Amino acid sequence: DESLDDPLLQGLNPPQREAVLALDGPVLMLAGAGTGKTAALTTRLAHIVRSRRAWPSEILCVTFTNKAAREMKERVGQLVGPAVEGMPWLGTFHSIAAKLLRRHAELVGLQSNYTIIDTDDQLRVLKQLIQAEGLDEKRWPARQLAQCIDRWKNRGLNPQDLDAGESEAYANGQGQKFYRLYQDRLKALNACDFGDLLLHMLNVLRTNREVLEQYQQRFKYIMVDEYQDTNQVQYLWLRLLAQGHKNICVVGDDDQSIYSWRGAEVANILRFEKDFPGAKVIRLEQNYRSTPDILAAASGLIGANSERLGKTLWTQRNGGDKVRVIGVWDGPEEARRIGEEAERLEREGASLAQVAILVRAQFQTREFEDRFIAIGLPYKIVGGFRFYERAEIRDALAYLRLITQPSDDLAFERIYNTPKRGLGDKTLEKIHRHARARAVPLSLAAFEITETDELPARARNTLYALMRDVGRWREAAKTLSPAELARTVLEESGYTTALQNEKSAESAGRLENLAELARAMEEYETLGDFLEHVSLVMDNDANDSAEKLTIMTIHAAKGLEFDNVFLPGWEEGVFPSQRALDEGGLSALEEERRLAYVAITRARRRCTIVHAANRRIYGQWTSSIPSRFIAELPAAHVDQETTLSGGASLWRAQWSEASDPFADVARNQPSRIVTRGPGWQRAAARDYDPAPRRIAESTRSAASFAAKPRGDIALGARVFHEKFGYGTVTSQEGNKLEIEFETAGAKRVIDSFVKPAP
Numbered sequence: 001d002e003s004l005d006d007p008l009l010q011g012l013n014p015p016q017r018e019a020v021l022a023l024d025g026p027v028l029m030l031a032g033a034g035t036g037k038t039a040a041l042t043t044r045l046a047h048i049v050r051s052r053r054a055w056p057s058e059i060l061c062v063t064f065t066n067k068a069a070r071e072m073k074e075r076v077g078q079l080v081g082p083a084v085e086g087m088p089w090l091g092t093f094h095s096i097a098a099k100l101l102r103r104h105a106e107l108v109g110l111q112s113n114y115t116i117i118d119t120d121d122q123l124r125v126l127k128q129l130i131q132a133e134g135l136d137e138k139r140w141p142a143r144q145l146a147q148c149i150d151r152w153k154n155r156g157l158n159p160q161d162l163d164a165g166e167s168e169a170y171a172n173g174q175g176q177k178f179y180r181l182y183q184d185r186l187k188a189l190n191a192c193d194f195g196d197l198l199l200h201m202l203n204v205l206r207t208n209r210e211v212l213e214q215y216q217q218r219f220k221y222i223m224v225d226e227y228q229d230t231n232q233v234q235y236l237w238l239r240l241l242a243q244g245h246k247n248i249c250v251v252g253d254d255d256q257s258i259y260s261w262r263g264a265e266v267a268n269i270l271r272f273e274k275d276f277p278g279a280k281v282i283r284l285e286q287n288y289r290s291t292p293d294i295l296a297a298a299s300g301l302i303g304a305n306s307e308r309l310g311k312t313l314w315t316q317r318n319g320g321d322k323v324r325v326i327g328v329w330d331g332p333e334e335a336r337r338i339g340e341e342a343e344r345l346e347r348e349g350a351s352l353a354q355v356a357i358l359v360r361a362q363f364q365t366r367e368f369e370d371r372f373i374a375i376g377l378p379y380k381i382v383g384g385f386r387f388y389e390r391a392e393i394r395d396a397l398a399y400l401r402l403i404t405q406p407s408d409d410l411a412f413e414r415i416y417n418t419p420k421r422g423l424g425d426k427t428l429e430k431i432h433r434h435a436r437a438r439a440v441p442l443s444l445a446a447f448e449i450t451e452t453d454e455l456p457a458r459a460r461n462t463l464y465a466l467m468r469d470v471g472r473w474r475e476a477a478k479t480l481s482p483a484e485l486a487r488t489v490l491e492e493s494g495y496t497t498a499l500q501n502e503k504s505a506e507s508a509g510r511l512e513n514l515a516e517l518a519r520a521m522e523e524y525e526t527l528g529d530f531l532e533h534v535s536l537v538m539d540n541d542a543n544d545s546a547e548k549l550t551i552m553t554i555h556a557a558k559g560l561e562f563d564n565v566f567l568p569g570w571e572e573g574v575f576p577s578q579r580a581l582d583e584g585g586l587s588a589l590e591e592e593r594r595l596a597y598v599a600i601t602r603a604r605r606r607c608t609i610v611h612a613a614n615r616r617i618y619g620q621w622t623s624s625i626p627s628r629f630i631a632e633l634p635a636a637h638v639d640q641e642t643t644l645s646g647g648a649s650l651w652r653a654q655w656s657e658a659s660d661p662f663a664d665v666a667r668n669q670p671s672r673i674v675t676r677g678p679g680w681q682r683a684a685a686r687d688y689d690p691a692p693r694r695i696a697e698s699t700r701s702a703a704s705f706a707a708k709p710r711g712d713i714a715l716g717a718r719v720f721h722e723k724f725g726y727g728t729v730t731s732q733e734g735n736k737l738e739i740e741f742e743t744a745g746a747k748r749v750i751d752s753f754v755k756p757a758p
């Protein structure tokens, strides 16, 4: 039997081995940070493949990041050799759902080359709907509607599933109506948003027995990391799929549940044993990641939460620095200080790849960027905000989207007058009208309209040139590599030139970003592959393995570890966030504290917390108070340091009040740190802004559209045109007419713009 002398298992402790070997039936691995949950899951996967219990294609494995998926794949590859074809069902919920949905898109009314739209596009569509329905967008913001819809989707609710109470959440009970309109619009666009990926797949499985049974049979093993952060729709989806072989193994830590604002429900962990009776519950207690002081500081902090399952954590390691807390004057000094420390670490031989700055909120990153650019410290910002969210990147991607999918109306609207080419709203309005009348995409409508006299000559020529270029690029896409194509498009569209002419510091940065985009594309063989990649790179992905310091949000850092971690901005109003403070409830604050716990437990060797006495937030200087979480750290495991004189007394005073139940254990070994709390109460889902999500689009084939003539206008008919007045049809080709107008003379127009004259 595959027992103890198996080298695969030798690095693991007994409960980890148990988790690897318990292959039949449901398994729940519940354990604190750094106890080797992910390591055990990865080994389990390798073990299943190597022992031939299942083919790689028969294993569904959900990881929190694409990076984690890549690492698992590599590991399995090392252990079982190149005979293993890729693992198609190893990835994030979104990437797996997107892949499944491409196979079954038609079951939910989409085509398999559907586009995945991002938050920006989502808001644009919602705004249009709100306006079309004559609602006041100021009173009922699209953003609010977007949040409602996301929340419903996270809970697995379709429009028809909403009750009147739910519908109240938007515009006096019109929530359901707008949700339905939005879904219909997306279908018409052959698009879906992020929330749809899972919801559509859930719908497919719920309503198609054969499809469900096919996957229930296929997935012999199901594994899920970071299970505490699954939301309802993910849970329902997993539960359906797992009903086949019932070999489902989930891994989680209630103390690291930090996505309740995105609908995650830690109750899913508690429910597991009920849903899967006889589940084996495995607890891991030994932490392999952090030094005793870091572990004790984190454990002390999370001990202040009441909504906990409670767990035991210990470490065999000893030595190491205490957690450092540094007080500085302001934001720029914070950045300067951390920059210096990072350089010092580098001089002492540390790799910058092992240095991370973990922030609570995105706005915090800019200060570091500015500083590090100034001193030439290589850094990368990991997370969706930066790169693919930037305007110039989104513009470039819109061009590429339109090239791959002519029906991508959102992309068309984005590039229509970007860079500025003198095409105005009136022209767009006409294109829209024509597209609606003929039920064709905007890009085709734009093309057709240029073959007529509907537009003033200048607009017509400009639009014609643009559409001709798009057509040419579409041809070029067949032979050029994605990167070459991107360069060509940016050059020929005038986009690059427009930026060059700006000659600002900002435009220089934008040009660099575009160059970087082309570089990123070099790794892809087809444009479709690249766009798919862009759509699926989650917020929390690190692609780049070069030696750079990492700046990322704590949310995105979940599951990762670094030797040296800097935690800036530990001030009331930043961390805990103002939003959590305003809410006033216990659960919001407890989630912030779990986030702080996640932050500290990312550190292997050194953890440095920084707070500034003054901070400019959204352009306003404010003086700030050190975070309450600093006061909650057990003092015996902390070194404090400040460059301030006055401010120091404030937090020293707070500190002396903090008790330290861990003082006696941290330096002994093995140290044992025990924290307990009453059971969980579910943290209420809150609805603040989800982290902006990546763009997403992907398509393969270019659809073609036929323009049929309308039946009610024949050669010789007398017609009326809004602009040109009355006239007689002198020729007809498809939907294009030539008309001899009584006053305007001969014109070419599109038949949707004319009415039969009485």
Ligand code: ATP
Pocket: 011, 012, 013, 016, 031, 032, 033, 034, 035, 036, 037, 038, 039, 040, 253, 256, 288, 289, 558, 559, 560, 561, 601
């Ligand atoms: P998190 O809760 O943060 O996701 P985790 O429980 O998933 O943490 P891992 O990331 O799997 O923990 O492991 C933490 C560290 O401990 C890793 O560096 C891993 O290689 C190491 N590790 C895991 N198990 C063992 C073991 N049995 N012996 C030695 N090191 C181990």
Ligand code: MG
Pocket: 037, 038, 039, 225, 559
């Ligand atoms: Mg993990």
